[in-house]
Each structure stands twice: as C-alpha cells, then as structure tokens.
Amino acid sequence: MESLMAIVIGILFSIGTYLILSNQMLRIILGLSLISHAINIMIIVMGGLKTGGPPLLSNSDRGFTDAVPQALILTAIVINFAVTAFLLVLSYRTYKKHGTDDMNNLRGNEHE
Amino acid sequence: MNNLLIFPVILPLIAGLIFILLPKQIRLQRLLAIITLAIVTGISILIMNQVSANGTQTLQLGGWQAPFGIGLVADMFAILLVLTTSVVAFCCILFSFQTIGRNRENHYFHSLFLFLITGVNGSFLTGDLFNLYVFFEVLLLASYVLVSLGGQKKQLRETMKYVIINILSSAFFLIGIAYMYRVTGTLNLAHISVRIAESGQDGFITTVAILFLLVFGIKAGLFLFYWLPGSYSAPPAAISAVFAALLTKVGIYAIIRMFTLIFYHEPEVTHLFIGILAALTLILGGIGAVGYWDINKILTYNVIIGTGFILAGIAAFTESGTLGSIYYLINDMIVKSLIFLIGGVIIYLTGTSNLKEMSGLIRNHPYLGWMFFIAALSLIGIPPLGGFIGKIFITRGAFEAGYFWLGAIGLIVSLMILYSIFKIFMNAFWGETIISEDEEKGTTKGVMIPIVFLTVLTIGLGLGAELINGYVELAVDGLLNPQMYIDAVFGGNEIP
Numbered sequence: 001m002e003s004l005m006a007i008v009i010g011i012l013f014s015i016g017t018y019l020i021l022s023n024q025m026l027r028i029i030l031g032l033s034l035i036s037h038a039i040n041i042m043i044i045v046m047g048g049l050k051t052g053g054p055p056l057l058s059n060s061d062r063g064f065t066d067a068v069p070q071a072l073i074l075t076a077i078v079i080n081f082a083v084t085a086f087l088l089v090l091s092y093r094t095y096k097k098h099g100t101d102d103m104n105n106l107r108g109n110e111h112e
Numbered sequence: 113m114n115n116l117l118i119f120p121v122i123l124p125l126i127a128g129l130i131f132i133l134l135p136k137q138i139r140l141q142r143l144l145a146i147i148t149l150a151i152v153t154g155i156s157i158l159i160m161n162q163v164s165a166n167g168t169q170t171l172q173l174g175g176w177q178a179p180f181g182i183g184l185v186a187d188m189f190a191i192l193l194v195l196t197t198s199v200v201a202f203c204c205i206l207f208s209f210q211t212i213g214r215n216r217e218n219h220y221f222h223s224l225f226l227f228l229i230t231g232v233n234g235s236f237l238t239g240d241l242f243n244l245y246v247f248f249e250v251l252l253l254a255s256y257v258l259v260s261l262g263g264q265k266k267q268l269r270e271t272m273k274y275v276i277i278n279i280l281s282s283a284f285f286l287i288g289i290a291y292m293y294r295v296t297g298t299l300n301l302a303h304i305s306v307r308i309a310e311s312g313q314d315g316f317i318t319t320v321a322i323l324f325l326l327v328f329g330i331k332a333g334l335f336l337f338y339w340l341p342g343s344y345s346a347p348p349a350a351i352s353a354v355f356a357a358l359l360t361k362v363g364i365y366a367i368i369r370m371f372t373l374i375f376y377h378e379p380e381v382t383h384l385f386i387g388i389l390a391a392l393t394l395i396l397g398g399i400g401a402v403g404y405w406d407i408n409k410i411l412t413y414n415v416i417i418g419t420g421f422i423l424a425g426i427a428a429f430t431e432s433g434t435l436g437s438i439y440y441l442i443n444d445m446i447v448k449s450l451i452f453l454i455g456g457v458i459i460y461l462t463g464t465s466n467l468k469e470m471s472g473l474i475r476n477h478p479y480l481g482w483m484f485f486i487a488a489l490s491l492i493g494i495p496p497l498g499g500f501i502g503k504i505f506i507t508r509g510a511f512e513a514g515y516f517w518l519g520a521i522g523l524i525v526s527l528m529i530l531y532s533i534f535k536i537f538m539n540a541f542w543g544e545t546i547i548s549e550d551e552e553k554g555t556t557k558g559v560m561i562p563i564v565f566l567t568v569l570t571i572g573l574g575l576g577a578e579l580i581n582g583y584v585e586l587a588v589d590g591l592l593n594p595q596m597y598i599d600a601v602f603g604g605n606e607i608p
Contacts, residue, residue, distance in 0.1 A: 043290045046294040047293070079249045083279055086275070098265060108270070
C-alpha cells in the first residue's frame with residue numbers, strides 16, 4: 001500500500017511541477033495546489049497506513065493508528081485553502097490591472 | 113511553566129482582531145496598536161530578566177507535558193529577538209501614522225501589521241516544528257496582504273511572485289516535517305534533538321537538514337534571494353522597513369535554531385554548506401548593492417548582505433562566531449529598519465527613488481542627513497556603533513574555525529556596503545540643493561521621532577555593549593549547549 005501511495009505522490013508531484021513551469025497564472029496556481037495535495041498524502045503515508053484501530057481506549061487491543069499526521073494535514077489543508085483563495089483573488093486583480101496572465105509579461109523592467 | 117510567554121503572541125492577535133471590528137475608528141486603532149506593542153515590549157523585558165535569573169522559561173499550552181503538547185520556549189536568544197521585534201515594530205508603526213495614508217489604514221493595515229507581529233513573535237517562541245510552520249504561515253499571509261495593499265501595478269506583480277515562491281517553500285517545509293516525523297516520530301524540537309542524538313545523524317537526516325536549510329534559506333534570503341529585491345521594494349517605507357527588519361530574520365532564526373539544536377552533529381557537512389551559501393550570498397548581494405542607482409534596490413541588497421554575515425558567524429560555529437551573529441542580528445534588525453525608514457523619507461521628500469535625480473538634501477534636512485550617516489556607519493561596522501561588535505566577532509569566529517576565505521569575503525563585502533551606502537549619502541544629501549523646501553513632495557514632520565529613537569538604539573548598542581553582553585553571552589551558551597534547551601523543555605520529566 002505504501003509503495004502504491006508513493007507512486008501516486010510522485011505522479012502528483014510531477015504534474016504539479018509541470019504546471020508550475022508553464023507561464024499562465026492559473027496553471028501555476030493549480031500546480032501549487034496539486035503539490036500541496038501530494039504533500040498532504042505524503043504526511044499521511046509517513047504516519048503509516050492501516051496499522052491498528054482508532055486511537056480510543058476501548059479499542060486498545062489492536063494498537064493505535066497514529067493520529068498526529070491526521071491532525072497535521074487537517075491544519076495544512078486549512079492553511080492551504082486560505083492561501084489558495086488569496087492567491088486566486090490576487091491573480092484575478094493582477095490580470096485585471098495588467099491585462100495579461102502571462103508571467104513572462106510580468107517581469108516589470110520595461111514600464112514605470 | 114510561565115504564563116507570561118503567551119502574551120507576546122496573543123496580545124497582538126487580540127488587538128488585530130479587535131481592529132477588524134472597529135474599521136472606522138482609525139485613531140483608536142493607532143492608540144491601541146501603540147499601547148499593545150508597548151506592553152509587549154515591557155513583557156519581553158520582564159521575561160528576559162526572568163530568563164537571565166532562572167534560566168530558560170517554558171509554557172506547555174493546555175498543561176500537556178512535553179513532548180505531547182505544543183509548548184512555547186523562551187531561551188535567551190529567542191527572547192532577545194522578541195524584544196527587538198517589539199521595539200522595531202513600535203517604531204515602524206509610529207512612522208506609518210504619517211506616511212502610510214488613510215486609504216491603507218481604512219483597509220485593515222493596523223490589523224495586518226499586528227498579525228504579522230503575532231507570527232514573528234510566535235515563530236521565535238515556539239518549541240514545536242509544526243507550530244513553527246503554522247506561525248510562518250500566519251506571518252506570511254499577513255505579509256502577502258501587506259505587500260499587495262494599495263493595489264498598484266508594481267505591487268500586484270511583485271506579490272504574485274512573492275506568494276508563489278513562498279507557497280512552494282512552505283510546501284517543502286511540510287515535506288521536511290513529514291520526513292522528520294517519519295525518522296524521529298516526534299515534532300517537539302527538543303524531543304527531535306534527543307532522538308537524533310540517540311540514533312546519530314546519518315546521511316538521511318543530513319539530507320533532511322539540507323532540505324530545511326533550503327526552505328529557511330528561501331525565507332531568509334540566503335543565496336535563494338531572487339524574489340527579495342522585487343517584493344521588498346514594492347510596498348511603502350513603513351512596511352518594507354518592517355519586512356527588512358523582521359521577515360528575513362525569522363528565516364535566519366529558524367536556520368540558527370535548527371542547526372544549533374538539532375542538526376549539530378555533522379558540522380563539517382551542514383555548517384560548511386551554510387558557510388558556502390553565506391559566502392555566495394555576500395558576494396552576490398554586494399554586487400547587487402554596488403550595481404544599482406535606485407535607493408530601494410540598494411537597501412534591499414543590503415538586507416541580503418546582512419543575511420550572509422549573520423549566517424557566516426553560524427557557519428563558523430565557534431563561541432565568537434555565534435556571539436557575533438547574535439550581536440549582528442540584533443543590530444541588523446534595528447539598523448535595517450532605521451535605514452529603510454530614512455530611505456523612505458528621502459523618497460517621500462523627493463518623489464523619486466532614482467539617486468541621479470536628487471541632490472543636496474542636507475541643507476534643508478541636516479538631522480536626517482546625519483542620522484543616515486550614523487546608520488550607514490553602523491551598517492558598515494565602524495566603531496563605536498552597534499554593527500562593529502557583531503562584525504568583529506563574526507570575522508574572528510570565521511578565522512578561528514579556519515574559514516579564512518569566509519572572513520576575507522566578509523571584509524571585502526564590507527567595503528562594498530561602504531561604497532553602496534555612501535553612494536546614497538553623497539548623491540542624496542551632498543551636492544547642490546536642487547529642491548527647495550516648498551517643492552518637496554512631503555514633510556519630515558512626525559516621522560523623525562521613530563528615526564531618532566532607532567538611531568539612539570544603534571548607538572546605544574555599540575556604546576552600551578557591556579550592559580547587554582551578559583544577556584548575549586547567555587544566549588550563546590544556550591545555543592552551543594542544546595542540553596540546556598532540552599532540560600528546560602522536559603523540566604526533569606522522563607523523556608519517552
């Protein structure tokens with residue numbers, strides 16, 4: 001199971017990297033979002049998959065699943081959500097103001 | 113257990129939240145912001161004295177013992193930075209009243225500023241790796257909005273790059289945390305340190321250490337600083353001053369904390385790598401500072417040089433090197449905010465940031481000119497000002513550790529700082545006065561108080577070094593003996 005998840009994470013990472021390397025804003029944002037998802041899955045896998053029951057005292061006979069990675073990705077997802085929302089609004093404003101969503105045209109040496 | 117520790121984190125947070133509820137009461141917001149930061153400064157001094165009397169203070173939140181709960185840890189190094197942060201933030205917000213503009217104040221500038229301080233203080237005080245990530249995000253999210261607040265073309269463009277790069281580096285931070293959790297099974301910094309000391313720092317852990325170095329290096333502007341000159345010159349002076357003084361320093365703090373508390377077993381690999389990156393940062397920053405004719409650009413490249421210096425001292429990893437780094441770090445926070453504020457006033461007066469279009473400001477503004485001169489000398493490291501002590505100990509530390517090349521590069525780059533800063537001084541303040549007092553785009557009324565205050569501080573840091581030396585030596589002790597930090601966190605409890 002862990003090896004399979006490792007491959008999934010690798011695929012998500014490569015798609016994310018490919019998207020970040022393009023020059024359209026929206027693709028970059030989607031790429032960042034995919035990489036964040038890949039990392040969330042990675043944190044879960046790092047805690048070990050399917051070993052033991054829920055961390056409740058009544059289920060103590062099978063050993064516990066590690067709850068910490070789940071708490072971690074919950075926090076990471078919320079933060080990622082807020083940052084992505086901000087980034088989407090920001091990219092929309094930038095697009096409106098500059099009239100382009102091409103990062104190559106946002107170098108900013110020519111004007112001003 | 114010391115409940116005072118929560119206040120530097122939670123007071124700015126509460127104040128910022130209250131400001132959101134009072135969007136129209138700008139005067140009240142200003143007053144509350146000042147009071148909050150003054151109280152935080154007072155509390156930091158109080159904690160500092162407790163730390164110096166009773167050793168490292170900790171607070172296990174919710175009463176959960178380490179390593180199960182998330183704790184705040186104030187050793188001398190952290191609390192010195194919290195204190196400097198509060199003082200610098202106090203001065204920058206005082207400066208912002210005159211310069212930031214009503215429009216930004218109506219759009220939650222004060223809230224965002226205090227959230228930023230929350231994140232910075234939290235990052236300094238936290239004793240948990242994941243909590244460090246959360247506080248990083250708090251301060252980064254506030255900084256994203258502060259850079260883009262105002263919505264000018266340049267700001268939006270630079271914020272895009274700033275945000276994208278920081279999200280990516282935060283992603284790598286999470287990868288590092290995931291690996292760390294897999295290897296050690298814990299996220300408490302002290303506990304990680306114990307576990308790694310038990311198992312030994314093998315090749316894998318060293319690789320994770322380098323990953324962390326790259327993550328914090330992006331935030332600190334260590335070698336991977338390509339985003340910094342653009343985004344730090346976009347916002348107005350009060351904001352860029354607080355960024356220059358605090359944001360990169362959080363990254364530097366994280367590097368110092370990680371590589372003195374956790375990854376200290378293989379200095380010939382990791383610390384040498386830090387040294388090489390610091391040397392490259394110094395050289396590239398120096399070239400950038402010398403090459404530009406724009407005040408903002410010159411000053412931002414000086415921020416990068418400062419990062420190089422501080423980490424050169426850490427790379428040496430000797431007592432003098434670390435001592436120098438801490439002195440330099442504290443002075444750099446003060447003097448960078450000072451010089452950014454003065455640079456902001458110059459731009460404010462002349463309406464341009466191009467050095468070739470200004471001249472002779474010293475005739476109408478003698479005090480501003482001489483204070484810039486003092487700040488410049490302190491930045492370069494001329495005795496008896498604050499920058500001197502840091503620089504001499506860093507150089508000595510580098511020589512002691514046998515990194516002669518690092519010390520030499522540091523000294524050569526000091527000359528580059530001298531050239532770049534005096535380029536500003538000679539072009540902006542000397543020469544024929546081409547702009548009369550009536551033609552000036554702004555006034556210096558009301559902005560001189562924070563500038564004078566910061567100037568006095570940097571002089572005081574040099575002349576009164578003897579007074580704070582005891583505190584700084586304690587901080588060095590704490591950094592070089594990780595056991596002190598670990599003992600304070602676990603407080604005699606059994607380490608699982």
